[in-house]
Amino acid sequence: MSRRPYVRKIERNWWLSQPRYVSYMLRESTCLFIALYSALLTDGLIRLSQGQEAWDSYVAAISSPPGVVFQVICLGFAVIHSVTWFNVTPKAMPLALKGEPVPPKVIVGAHYALWAAVSLVVLIAAGV
Amino acid sequence: MAKSSKPILWLPFAAGGMAAAMITPALLLVTGLLVPLGLMHLPYDKIAGFAHNPIGKLILLGILALPALHAAHRMRTTAHDLGLGAGFGVKLVCYGSAWLMIILSVVALLRI
């Protein structure tokens, strides 16, 4: 009796085959927009170092319609990143208080609370 | 099989992921909506003044570098998922772009 195992090859678009893989890829794709925004911020720092005029034209550029559209898209993906990141924190760092496991909702909730606090700090720092 | 040195890439990914999750959306709200709508202003004197301060420089570098390093690692693994391979070219583009941004930022910050 001869063995001849058959190997099934994975397809390049494997991630389209199931909803869970599509959401995984959506989550992963947020990194592209985080990177692009970092590039935008880098440009900002460079212009800041070049003086008032350069900085003012940078602010004008990020305030322009294409600048706003790009950043709103980035904002959407950034929020997807935040939500998906916070949701998995209980798995990566399970906590126990006095021998009892802390409920996952509490761990996630704490992250959202911190997110609100940090966001407030950013808004106040930028506005002051 | 031997113990991998992946942590040198994964630790910035994890730290950057938390930084990006916490800080980036609010920052995008400021630069992408509040400033364009005129509800907030980023005058040169105020921002440059903040950047004069060494702590200010570190903060500005942090909010740029950490998410960039997070994104770099994720782009590299996603490229592998999409069948673009895990070769030197992919790593160069992913990590190289992040480090280029960081170096340019450091140079810019030191000039302020």
Added chain:
Amino acid sequence: MSETITLEVLRYNPEADTEPHFQTYTVPYQDDWVVLDALNHVKDHLDSTLSYRWSCHMAVCGSCGMMINGEPKLGCHAFLRDYKGTVIKIEPLDHFPIERDLVIVQDSFMEKLSSVKPYIIADQPKPISEGEYLQTPGQLKLFKQYTQCINCLLCYAACPQTALNEDFVGPAALALAHRYNLDSRDCGKDERAEVVASNEGIWECTFVGACSEVCPKHVDPAAAIQQTKISASIDWFKALLLPGGKK
């Protein structure tokens, strides 16, 4: 007239076929039947050549893993009533070579499982005269979840990284390593790290999380791997700062 349901089963005979192909069977529908019952009916009454693994019929042995409408499931855990009115597509578990029909070649998994040293590794051997290990319920609670794995391989079938890299140690093996690393009687974390913290170990994982979604015993291998990433990173960092320390 009694109800029936249709199955489309992937067949592969290594001695006769160059490629797998689907074969259709119509079996009686019963409300309390699972897919495994339907397959047993095929084998008993329609086509005795159909090959598949099964044993306990109660989701504890892990033998009857298969793809049911594209989802990794235990044949004994998938009720016909959930597929009523549809054709049930049955294939062998993804990401493994097909031996014959629904039987997969799982040798690679057996090697990966033993490579993580899934047994208590003690610092000092403890003779019987010294008595038993004592463990509190609290200490047991830490790792109990990860002891529930039945090696059904649904997690490997769900994980895209096992398909993209056949050397990836994989969810079940890494969850089992975590079970021992968390056990208060064990001192083998460093020894296991050679495999667990290698490039083919935890670092191949991108936290898709599909493994934990399909696990019939709620082991949560994804959590095990992420916790191991943090622990391995801390160990790596400590070793970097204190090079003279324990290797």
